Amino acid sequence: MSDFYKEVCMCCGQQTLKKRFSFKTTDTYICKNSCIFSVPKINTNKLYTPEYFKNYYEELVNEQTKMHQKVIPFLKKYLKTGSVLDYGCGIGTFLLNLEKESFKNNVGIDVSEYSISIAESKSSMSNFSTNRDFLETKKFDCISFIDSVAHIEDINNLLSKLIKDNLIENGIVLIRTPNINSLYVWYARVIGYFLPKRFLGSLFFVPNRLFLFNKKSIELFLEKHGLMIEEYYIEPEYKKISSNFSNGNYIKSMLVDFFRITIPSILNKNNSITLIARLKK
């Protein structure tokens, strides 16, 4: 047996790897428990440029707020009010929306000086920083990751540390992240045989999203960190994948979009999962 199979899955923590794909920017692994994770070959922090935050945050504030209007009542079922640490806060929209619901003493962390400066300019009630050390031993009622877990390379160390140092006893972990079903993975792998490798890479969202879960694999990932899911919902993602993959002619672009966007959206309609988890007692 090759050494590869002896490696441990970075999601579920088990020795269950079954497939490895090598891309220009990442090595991507699939495990028997349907976890998908990528080990980057590049410095992923460099991907989060001002341009990135303009395209995925600033232009989507209304769509994000609409998404938060479902996430916040979901959170309030478990936490009426309190403090939230939003990890991967982008331009701070989630915390700004929580402030309106009287959540106070919140902190947002992100890698980008640009996005943090926007967040700071909009909020007078929450604090923002690019530096994890800023958190020290401050305790929060909830730690949230709104579409950020998938992007954080050292999520395993980080999550352990945050739970230990920054979450109150019986505190809440709120996660929203892509939900990738097995039909989608099967499709991506079939496409990988027939079309150029970059299609497979794009269907696995490399190099931006390093961890792709479904209900089962995120349950195993959280269990590894001593967390148990209390409740979850799945729904279609609010933002559509942009169709700028091909700069070729019109017919070629249509075909590319069909294989890369239309079919996946039919196979994996509810492609986002939102969940509340707590430490097991």
Ligand SMILES: [Zn+2]
């Ligand atoms: Zn796994």
